[in-house]
Amino acid sequence: MTRGNWVEDTIAAIATPLGEGGIGIVRVSGTEAISLVDQAFVSPKGRNLASSRNWSLNYGWILDGAGEKIDEVIVSVMRAPSSYTRENVVEINCHGGLIPLQGVLERVLELGARLAEPGEFTKRAFLHGRLDLSQAEAVIDVIRAKTDRSHRLAVRQLEGGLSEAIRHMRQDLIGLLAAIEAGIDYPDEVGDIEPEAAMEIIEGVEQRIGEMLVTADTGRILREGIDTAIVGRPNVGKSSLLNLLVRGNRAIVTEIPGTTRDVIEEIVNIGGFPFVVRDTAGIRHTEDVIEKIGVERAIALMEGADLVLCVVDGSSRLEEEDVSLLEQVRGKTAVLVANKSDLGLAVTEAEYRQWLPNTPIVTISALTGQGLAELEEVLVAQMIQGGIDLTGDSLVVTRARHKQALKEAKASLGEACRTLNQGLPMDLVAVDIRGAAESLGEVTGDTVRDEVINRIFADFCIGK
Ligand SMILES: Nc1nc2c(ncn2[C@@H]2O[C@H](COP(=O)(O)OP(=O)(O)OP(=O)(O)O)[C@@H](O)[C@H]2O)c(=O)[nH]1
Ligand SMILES: [Mg+2]
Known part of the structure; x- marks a missing residue:
């Protein structure tokens, strides 16, 4: 699977949550999306979707195979490439109930669409180059954001903020590689790039990566x-x-002490x-036995936590168990x-x-x-003191996958610096620079493996 390849089949899924709602949407994407839905769609004025304007809304009904009405709908038509997936996309707005939605979906499947896998619409948007990988990941982060701040970060990543920073760094490295290779291929005409000039570029990128890793x-x-x-x-x-x-x-x-297990x-x-x-x-x-497992879990959780709330009963003397716990908490980020x-x-x-x-x-x-109010203030203060900075509008690396790729890129650049300092030939330096450029490309998906891509989209919901 490489980007830019045309994907043949037409996919469909219910794109809204299952349950009762004002409307629910069945989304269809692929070459045949419009002609396929047309076979089930009737409009009171006898119009069909194939002759509708691009980005139009079309009122009508979806019929089952026997010509019975399944639901009253408004169908939007978005033709390739101006759609979410860059393919032909049809969205059927039905009434938001399980039966009409499933009825419409089944009808579309019957006419030849395939049920979409989780994240497949967004995956197609990625494969057709509308989004890069970090933007596709941001889609799910926007959906799952728990606070205004995490939402804002996800939106920034969706806009391409992270991708742009990565791309600039990659361009610097690829430019340097080109200069090195020109020097190797045409030693007489071009000559080797000055080691100082190479070092400046490498260190510049390394520093920017370092700032992002923080x-x-x-x-x-x-x-x-x-x-x-x-x-x-217990019982505090x-x-x-x-x-x-x-x-x-x-x-x-x-x-009763020992209530929570x-x-x-x-x-x-x-x-x-x-x-x-x-x-x-x-x-x-x-x-x-059960309580014992609970206690073991509690201790394990405390060890791995970002923040420990250590509770004691302030109305009674400290007991031995309190004291041994306080000792364990010392040195941790705690309240x-x-x-x-x-x-x-x-x-x-x-x-x-x-x-x-x-x-x-x-x-x-x-x-x-x-x-309670004071406790909440202290909790926030503890996080800010711990270096969690939410004030700036700077770029923030949110995913472990990105962090790992950036770390690898930084390590390769460190290696390139060492090779350069030892006065070794430029083609050896080039190997590490190429490695760094590749690691950076993993963030945007330019150099990423198929299995990684599949894993990322498997995390999505169906219909997205
Ligand atoms: N007076 C008073 N009683 C409290 C307070 N907090 C909790 N309690 C009481 O203390 C008892 C234990 O409370 P829990 O919240 O179950 O304590 P716990 O630490 O979760 O206990 P375990 O799950 O057994 O470890 C209950 O009877 C509560 O009503 C408080 O602030 N004041
Ligand atoms: Mg409890």
């Missing part, structure tokens, strides 16, 4: 959310805290940051939450400070909600 943590967090683990000994109010943060009754709360996860938008908050089993020594303030405070800040000298401490009552 944003990768912010990018991952914006796309996937800040992995936040609520930990503490971890599940109550989760419920307070999500403003709902998500986790079971009882006065499994990990419960919710996404909360706090100050524009997406926090993926996980409530865990209370950490204590236990012989109960100490002293809960149950409504019952009065039994522990002073100085006591907590013995164990956690630098961790922010917030006193709250998960029961009354006292202290």
Whole structure:
């Protein structure tokens, strides 16, 4: 599969979520899209789609094989190449119910369309060069964005912001390669490029890649959310805290220690940051087999988390289990939450400070909600302090795939610098520069393997 190849078959899928809605859309794309839908379409004025204007809306009915009406529709016709996929695209706007949508889809399949795979419409847009790979990935990020900020980033990537930066760097490297090769092929006429000039270009690109890599943590967090683990000994109010943060009754709360066994996860938008908050089993020594697994999971989650909310019962003395947990939390990005303030405070800040000298401490009552606003402020402050920068309008690398490709490109350029410094022949330097250009091309899809492309689109929903 290479870009620019014509894909033969015509595909169709329901492009809107299944369920009841005002309208639902069946999307059809491919050479035969218009003629195929025409066979099922009747308009009251006897018009057909084939003779309709480009980008027109056409009112009528879709009929089944026996000539029975399936649904009243408005059909849009977008001819190649001015469509989402750059193929002929027909979108049938039906009533938004499962039966009409499925009826229309089945009719279109019956007439010769094939059911689209997940992401296949966007994949065709990529294969026909309307979008590059990073833009195609942005499509799914726009759909799945959890906060305004992650949405804004995805839109910027969809516009081609990332692609453009990558393309500039690639052009610099390819220009350099051309100069090196000219020097090798025509030593008398052109001569070797000066090593200093080559070095300047290589270092320039390396530095730009470095700047982009710095944003990768912010990018991952914006796309996937800040992995936040609520930990503490049993009964201190971890599940109550989760419920307070999500403003709902998500986790079971009882006065019985050891209530929570499994990990419960919710996404909360706090100050524009997406926090993926996980409530865990209370950490204590236990012989109960199920609880034991829960405790192990809690500890594993705490180890891998971006942020730890360490909860203690502020109304009672610290117990041994609290202290050993505080010791484990030390050095992590964390907030100490002293809960149950409504019952009065039994522990002073100085006591907590013995164990956690630098961790922010917030006193709250998960029961009354006292202290919630302060806790939320502290959570956001912790992320900003940790270098998560959401203020700038700079380019942000959001995907692990992009980060990996950029890292490989940077490593190749580092190698090119070393080769150059050792005074080795230019064709050896060229090998590394070519490698770097190829790694950069993986981000935009210019040099990417088919299996990678397939994996990326498999992550999409059907109809997109
Ligand atoms: N007075 C008071 N009681 C609270 C507060 N937070 C939680 N509780 C009570 O403490 C008990 C335990 O609360 P949970 O939220 O289930 O505690 P947990 O840490 O999730 O407990 P496990 O899941 O067993 O580890 C329940 O009876 C809650 O109603 C609080 O701020 N004030
Ligand atoms: Mg619990």
